[in-house]
Structure formats: C-alpha cells, structure tokens
Amino acid sequence: MPWRVRSGSPAETVLFGCRLGRLLACGDVVFLHGPLGAGKTRLVEGIARGLGAAGVRSPSFTLLHSYRGRLPVYHADLYRLTDPDEAAALNLSEVTADGVLLVEWPELVEVEFPARLSVCLSFMAGDEDARLLTLVPRGERYEAITRAMEERFAGPRI
Amino acid sequence: MLALGIESSCDETAVALVEERRVLVNLIASQFEAHRPFGGVVPELAARMHLEALRPLLTAAFAEAGVAPAKVDLVCATRGPGLIGALLVGFSAAKAMAWALGKPFVGVNHVVAHIYANFLGENPPVPPLLCLVVSGGHTDLFSLTAEEELRHLGGTRDDAAGECLDKAARLLGLRYPGGPAVEEAARRGEPRFPLPRPVIEGSLEFSFSGLKTALANLIQRLTAEKKELPVPDLAASLQRAVVEGLVAKLEAAAMIYRPRALLLAGGVAANGLLRREVAALATRLGMEFYVPPPALCTDNAAMVAYAGLSRYRRYGADPLTAGVDPALDFPLPPWG
Numbered sequence: 001m002p003w004r005v006r007s008g009s010p011a012e013t014v015l016f017g018c019r020l021g022r023l024l025a026c027g028d029v030v031f032l033h034g035p036l037g038a039g040k041t042r043l044v045e046g047i048a049r050g051l052g053a054a055g056v057r058s059p060s061f062t063l064l065h066s067y068r069g070r071l072p073v074y075h076a077d078l079y080r081l082t083d084p085d086e087a088a089a090l091n092l093s094e095v096t097a098d099g100v101l102l103v104e105w106p107e108l109v110e111v112e113f114p115a116r117l118s119v120c121l122s123f124m125a126g127d128e129d130a131r132l133l134t135l136v137p138r139g140e141r142y143e144a145i146t147r148a149m150e151e152r153f154a155g156p157r158i
Numbered sequence: 159m160l161a162l163g164i165e166s167s168c169d170e171t172a173v174a175l176v177e178e179r180r181v182l183v184n185l186i187a188s189q190f191e192a193h194r195p196f197g198g199v200v201p202e203l204a205a206r207m208h209l210e211a212l213r214p215l216l217t218a219a220f221a222e223a224g225v226a227p228a229k230v231d232l233v234c235a236t237r238g239p240g241l242i243g244a245l246l247v248g249f250s251a252a253k254a255m256a257w258a259l260g261k262p263f264v265g266v267n268h269v270v271a272h273i274y275a276n277f278l279g280e281n282p283p284v285p286p287l288l289c290l291v292v293s294g295g296h297t298d299l300f301s302l303t304a305e306e307e308l309r310h311l312g313g314t315r316d317d318a319a320g321e322c323l324d325k326a327a328r329l330l331g332l333r334y335p336g337g338p339a340v341e342e343a344a345r346r347g348e349p350r351f352p353l354p355r356p357v358i359e360g361s362l363e364f365s366f367s368g369l370k371t372a373l374a375n376l377i378q379r380l381t382a383e384k385k386e387l388p389v390p391d392l393a394a395s396l397q398r399a400v401v402e403g404l405v406a407k408l409e410a411a412a413m414i415y416r417p418r419a420l421l422l423a424g425g426v427a428a429n430g431l432l433r434r435e436v437a438a439l440a441t442r443l444g445m446e447f448y449v450p451p452p453a454l455c456t457d458n459a460a461m462v463a464y465a466g467l468s469r470y471r472r473y474g475a476d477p478l479t480a481g482v483d484p485a486l487d488f489p490l491p492p493w494g
Contacts, residue, residue: 036328037329037370037371037374041317057314057315057318058317060321061293061318062239062241063168063241064241065485091204095243123378
C-alpha cells in the first residue's frame with residue numbers, strides 16, 4: 001500500500017530520510033523519483049545519515065558514489081544516461097550487493113530491481129519549500145518498511 | 159622523464175605520454191571514433207568498453223609519439239574517485255605495464271590531476287597557488303604551497319557547478335551539453351532575476367542544489383503566470399549566480415592564503431564568464447591567472463601523467479599491490 005506524507009522543508013526531508021535509513025538492511029534498494037530540484041539528493045543525505053554515513057554529494061555526473069556507514073551505502077544517479085544498455089553496463093545489482101542501494105532517476109534499471117521501495121517527491125502548489133513524499137513499496141520486504149514508517153512517522157497525514 | 163598516463167575513472171578512456179611538462183600525445187577514446195570502431199559516443203562506463211578501447215589507444219599513443227614502450231620511465235593511472243569497474247581497467251593495465259617494463263608505478267587522484275593540467279606547457283605557475291577545479295562532477299578548492307604540496311580547502315555539499323549549469327539547461331529546455339548552451343543563451347540575456355548564491359556562508363564550501371531549486375521555482379512561478387519564459391535572462395541570471403558564488407569563495411581563499419596565482423581547472427573552466435571574472439579577480443588582487451587549454455580541461459590522461467610525475471618526485475613509487483579506491487578522498491596519502 002502506498003503511503004504519503006508532507007515534508008514542510010528540506011530539513012524535514014532529511015529527517016524523514018534519516019528515519020527511513022534506520023530501517024534499511026543489506027540488499028535493500030530504494031528508488032527516488034521526482035523532478036529536478038524536488039529534493040532527491042537531500043532525501044538520500046537523510047537516508048545515508050540514518051545508516052550512519054555522511055558526505056553525500058550528487059552523482060549525476062559521476063554516476064555512482066559510495067559512503068561508509070553501518071553498511072556500505074551506494075548512491076547511484078542515472079540522470080545522464082539515456083540507453084538501457086548503458087545503465088545495465090553499470091552492473092548496479094552486483095556492484096552494490098553488500099550494502100544499501102539508493103538510485104536517483106532509476107527508470108532505466110526498473111527491470112533490474114523488481115523488488116524495491118520507490119519514493120516519489122513532488123512539488124506542492126503554493127508552498128515552495130514543501131514536498132509531497134509518496135512511498136510505493138514493491139515486494140513484502142518494502143511493504144513492511146512502509147508500514148513501519150507509517151507507524152513511526154509523526155508528521156501530518158494527507 | 160617520460161611518463162605514461164592512463165585515465166579510466168568514468169566516461170573516458172584516455173592515454174597520454176608526457177615528457178616532463180611537454181605533452182607528446184594525448185588521446186581520448188570518445189574523440190577517436192573516426193579512426194576506430196569503438197562503438198558510439200556513449201559514456202564508456204562499462205568496464206568492458208574501457209577494456210576494448212585501452213589497448214588500441216595505447217598502441218596508437220606510442221605510434222603517434224614515435225617512442226617505444228621501453229622508453230617510458232614512469233607509469234601513472236587514476237586510482238579514484240570513480241566507478242570501480244572502470245578504474246580497475248586502467249589501473250590494472252598500468253600496473254601490468256609497469257611490472258612488465260620494470261618501471262615505477264604511481265596512482266593518481268583524478269580531481270587532483272585536474273589541477274596539474276595547469277603545469278603542462280611552458281611558463282608553469284609558481285607556488286603558492288590557489289586552484290578551483292570545476293566540472294560536471296566536482297567543485298573543489300585547493301591551495302598549493304609547492305607543486306606537490308596541496309591542501310583541500312572546500313568542496314560542494316551537494317551538486318557540482320557543471321551539474322548545476324547542465325540541469326539548469328534542462329529546466330530551460332536548452333540542448334545538451336548544458337554548460338555551453340546556458341552560456342550561449344546567457345549572452346543574449348540580462349541577469350535580472352535575483353537567485354541565491356551557491357555558497358555556504360562562513361566556509362569555503364559550495365552548495366548548488368538550492369540554486370537549482372530556486373530556478374525551478376522561478377520557472378514554475380513564471381509559467382503559472384502564463385508568461386513566456388525569458389530563457390536568455392534566466393540563463394544569464396543562473397550563470398551569474400554560479401560564477402559569483404565560485405569567484406566569491408576563490409576571493410575569500412585568496413585573502414587568506416595570498417597565492418601568487420589563481421588557477422582554474424576542469425570542464426567548466428571553459429566557461430567564458432568564469433574565466434573573465436577569475437582573470438579580473440586576479441588582476442584586482444595583483445595575482446597571475448592560469449587556465450589550461452580546453453583539451454586539458456576536460457577529462458584526459460596528460461594531466462594524470464604529469465600529476466603522477468610530480469607525485470613520484472615527492473613520494474616515490476606506489477607498490478604494485480595498491481588498489482583502486484572509488485571513494486578516494488583528498489589529499490592522496492603516500493602508501494607507507
């Protein structure tokens with residue numbers, strides 16, 4: 001079941017990510033969807049923080065970053081890629097199997113990761129700082145994470 | 159000394175031969191298609207693609223320079239940061255060559271190597287220096303007290319400067335590559351929209367994501383008002399904010415470190431406004447200004463070869479047991 005929550009500011013988005021990061025385990029995959037400037041990298045910063053990792057920077061040009069946390073945190077960004085073969089050539093599932101994988105602009109690797117948690121960030125009319133976060137779980141593991149977030153998160157429901 | 163450089167950290171497979179400060183040959187696989195069927199203009203991010211490109215490139219480099227591999231005195235390769243599979247190809251090939259030739263090997267930090275592009279050619283800058291490395295993937299400020307002594311002063315907390323320009327181009331509906339497209343559009347516009355400066359106050363750090371979001375919000379507001387998007391003015395405003403942020407931190411660092419010269423490096427160093435503004439800053443502060451030619455600003459192996467040469471003189475060779483480091487940080491410590 002998808003679950004939605006409003007983030008009132010970039011700081012709240014980081015906090016949300018931090019809570020999500022605490023629930024993640026080795027092998028988990030999180031996709032981040034949303035237009036430019038929606039706060040995907042900001043959310044990754046939070047998730048990484050929840051996993052005990054710091055130093056998150058955008059991999060839009062460098063494609064894949066790794067950070068050291070309680071688990072290895074892999075941060076991929078397929079923004080620059082247009083060809084599924086290029087994305088497949090990155091070999092993400094194998095290279096990142098020993099940690100948590102977070103993917104921005106993940107459309108080209110959807111087939112590679114049928115089970116995953118998708119987080120969609122969208123702008124909200126009338127409030128430039130606010131974002132609507134929608135969690136869409138695929139697979140039992142991610143249904144459980146989404147339910148756990150729903151139970152733990154104190155933010156206002158929409 | 160004759161140094162061989164191999165670069166394969168991300169998109170480009172590149173090979174170069176450098177004799178001290180003189181570039182004998184500087185080849186990049188993606189620019190080499192007319193000669194060889196390397197398979198398209200794709201980012202060569204697959205290790206396999208680097209692997210296919212590397213040997214023909216090496217052969218071509220030695221042929222073009224007219225030297226035999228045995229004449230090489232030092233073999234250098236990028237150790238990180240980058241994609242692990244891609245890095246492994248160039249790094250392993252370089253170590254294998256060093257071992258086979260019985261010559262020393264040096265691993266090089268890709269971002270640091272960009273700085274060293276400034277030392278190629280005649281009349282190199284004389285330390286102390288400040289260098290701003292700006293590209294699609296990196297925005298980093300360094301001070302150099304000697305050619306081999308560098309310190310990382312600050313970087314970006316999120317997006318790189320080139321990435322900001324590129325994403326702005328996409329928001330504005332401009333074509334790829336975004337950096338030159340924004341610059342061209344900006345030439346026809348006025349920077350009349352106030353945008354936030356992409357800097358972290360009280361530090362030598364940058365943050366470009368807020369600027370990107372501010373532009374996205376501005377475009378949404380203008381679109382909601384059903385106005386035609388003043389693309390040239392928006393591009394000019396964005397470019398102005400990016401350059402002002404970069405120059406502000408360079409100036410702040412210059413006041414602290416009092417360098418003899420200001421250096422630019424990386425792909426965004428090709429931006430005309432940035433070059434002019436940094437040159438003007440250098441003049442104002444009574445400092446010299448250096449920027450490499452365009453072919454040495456983007457990813458290349460000549461910078462890797464020269465950075466390796468410089469590192470070898472300071473720290474000696476690296477062991478052949480050294481490995482790549484996809485998350486390599488600054489400064490690159492010598493192996494003990």
